[in-house]
Amino acid sequence: MPYFFLFLSTLILGSIMSISSNHWIFMWMGLEINLLSFIPLVFSSSSNQESEASVKYFLVQATGSSLLLLGSLSYYFNTNLLISSSTFFIILSVGLMMKMGVAPFHFWLPQVMSSISWFSCMCLATWQKVAPLLIINKLYMMEQNKMIMSISLLSVIMGGIGGLNQTQLRPLLAYSSISHLGWMLMGAFLSTPMMIMYFLIYSITTLSIMWILMKMQKSNNSVASLNSNSLPLLTLLMILFLSLGGLPPLLGFLPKWGMIQIMSFHNMLLMGILMLSFSLLNLFYYMNIFFNLMLTSAPLIIYKEKQNIFMISITIISTLSICIFPFIMIYAMILLHKPQSYWNFMFYSWNLIRSSSNLHKTINSSSISSTWSPSSKSPVM
Template sequence: MDKNFSSIIFLLTLISGSLISISSNSWMGAWMGLEINLLSFIPLISNSNNMMSNESSLKYFLVQVLASSILLFSVIMNSLFNGMNTFLINDYIFILILNSSLLIKMGAAPFHFWFPGVMEGLSWFNNFILMTWQKIAPMILLMYCLNYKFITYIVIICVIIGSIGGINQTSLRKLMAYSSINHIGWMLSSMFISNLYWFIYFMSYSILSLSIIYMFNYFNIFFMNQCYNIMNFSPVMKFLMFFNFLSLGGLPPFLGFFPKWILIQNLINYNMFMLIIMVMMTLITLFFYIRITYSAFMLNYTESKWMSMYTNTNFTLLILNFTSLFGLSIIFFIYNLF
């Protein structure tokens, strides 16, 4: 009971830390919110009974402290020239340092060295927080001081490393980590167009991640061979789980294609070279998702009865999967209706 109560308290302070950071009117206030967020997340991910969790919490703490130190250095140096209570940064080198510190905090490539290792030691619930909520404050702060030329290179590196890094992974947590790095590249590119497009992409990514991670947590799946063996009792659940992968990769009939479609239409007139690389790397991501799906259904499949539904199917699981797979059709129906 005490552990549950303390987890709720730390979760509330984690949320409030991010809100303080994004609603602050000075960089010092933003830094303070990020520190509150960090000190709230460490107790949530540390577990005295799990050595991997303790290792991940230590890695996360050291990397975030490094990023906070870099951010604080750039803020203090900026305050010497522009004053303390301003978001205005004119010096090019200070903007690069500040952008780099925020990219380290969110785990974007090439500063992703800590992200897959930390993900590997956490539970699925903490992984979901790390992949979604923990990226909100750094990304919104990045919008205030965006250096477009620098972020263009970061977008290209993110989509390349996120795609190639996930090819030979057998751990689902590392696979989701590299998938998250790939999606960070797309989210950063959406900032070039509009904050609204960033919000649409982030919400779509959060829904898809919640759908997949909820299923992994429900069936206690952590590695690829468990997907092949455990899910044979319910072909429909297996079907939904692997089609969620395709939705996360952005295959057209599913919800994951919707935010990518919007960005492709708008980035054509902005930076064609960057867009071509993003689309090509997404095809690589789809390649290993389809390869996993093909192997699960064709090579390692032992169940012959397609309609044998699992008796204890979770209703929340079905709703999330329905949203993931048929969300694009629902959006078009609503759009045509009004």
């Protein structure tokens, strides 16, 4: 595709414009630039399936953009309207959630992802969520909104139930994305750093899985087609799937654990237990894939292409971080629960240590200079 890098750069530019804007019109413009740049990437091979997927994606995104524009303009010109301000935020939230594919506005996402290429799936599952998610974070930051809480729980439920009977890879990853969006949406108004950390870990794991499947040239969507690949890649792929499902002590469990800690801090432990319980459905169908593939007796092919070195490197990096990340997470959780007096004591202690060190250096330097001064030399006989 000759204009691939042009559309990719404008895709990134549109999201950055939406994130960095403080006005609703510019946020809407950035999302529209992002939309118009992503459709040519979806329609890269000009197949009938991609044409259908691009039309579905355009209609859904256009509807979400219309709701976003309606809510922002109505909020701006609300002097002659008998509507409360909360209604505007509901309209804005529905438009943004429709763009992301959050339940109950998620029915288009598995259908679109099942008909597009792996690269388009990588963009749709990760980068296309960034701008709407951060805009929702600006709307509801540190505000316990019951609508967002209900939609977060519903997304986790629908993402778990929808993937149970799936035998296709792309729709399976789409329902997994819906479930993880519920957790990220909960973090959008509870803890922005935890939401960003959750999104980064989810993106690393999902991109690694899709990159391996793309390099394996899996045009076949069926899960059963995975059993004809090399054993090392298959093992790494299954580790990534289990990490995406949230199996401890893999990397995918750690952001869920952090979210449970924050939800319990905000007296939302019951909501956290419900979300964690329905997240076990994701882990169930990933372990079902794992056991089905490990127990099959299909012949394994050992690949020797140079491009597999890069795939293995990405996967190893994304899985080996489980050795370091738990200690960082535990240390961060300990620090989050420290009172302000602890930080005052640490600040004064650190200043005292620095002052003592500087005083010691000053005394040493003065003693050295006095030792080597000409006046200290013995007189010549």
